[in-house]
Amino acid sequence: MKWSVCQLLGVTLLSTVVSACQSGWNGYRDSCYQFNVVNKQSWSDAKNECHKVNAHLVVIETQEENDFLAAHLNGLISSTDIHHxxxxxxxxxxxxxxTEGFWEWSDINKLILEYTNWAPGEPDTGGGDHDEDCISMVGRRHFQWQDRRCSESHSYVCEITEGSHAVG
Known part of the structure; x- marks a missing residue:
């Protein structure tokens, strides 16, 4: 981790910048991301895979972060898959x-209130059975969010924030 100091209009700003992420991880702001598009998992298995590398399933807090992820995923998901x-x-x-209808970032127990990127009509009830309890970004929908059945197997993104083991 390196620290950068910026002088702006007489005010000193101190911010952290990711200096390096481990091989296989991509850095953005104060996080490193691992894009897992080959070995598809259920949501809970994906969450466990992230935990094995001291990470968590990605928590998206801004449009800029969502755009960063979408840009990387767009290049990784095959052109035939992107249409489904x-x-x-x-x-x-x-x-x-x-709790049905109360969306939260599971690993940090924080309600999703400040930033969302739901596709039109989402979240929905999954045909009325309330069985769509996990969020995915959907390439066909320009990586907007959709609720899906947690048991489905999909690609996933792990995130490690500053101070963790994947930051070099």
């Missing part, structure tokens, strides 16, 4: 599994 919701879906860390 299921084949182009990528798990992120949001779920309403604990």
């Amino acid at each position: 919701d299921s084949a182009s879906s990528v798990w992120i860390g949001g779920s309403d599994d604990d």
Whole structure:
């Protein structure tokens, strides 16, 4: 981790900048991201895979972060898959599994209130059975969010924030 100091209009700003991420990880602001598009997993298995590398399923807090992820995923998901919701879906860390309709970032127990990127008509009830409790970014929908059945197998993105083991 390196620290940068910026002088702007007489005010000193101190911010952290990711200096390097481990091989296989991509850095953006204060996080490193691992894009897992080959070995597709259920949402809970994807979450466990992230935990194995001291990470969590990605928590998306801004449009800029969503755009960064979408740009990387767009280059990784095959052109034939991008035209199908299921084949182009990528798990992120949001779920309403604990309480229907209350979406939260599961690993940090924070309600998703400040930034969302739901596709039109989402979240929905999955045909009325309330069985769509996990959030994916869907390539066919320009990586907007959609609620899906957690048991489905999809690609996923792990995130490590500053101070963790994947930051070099």
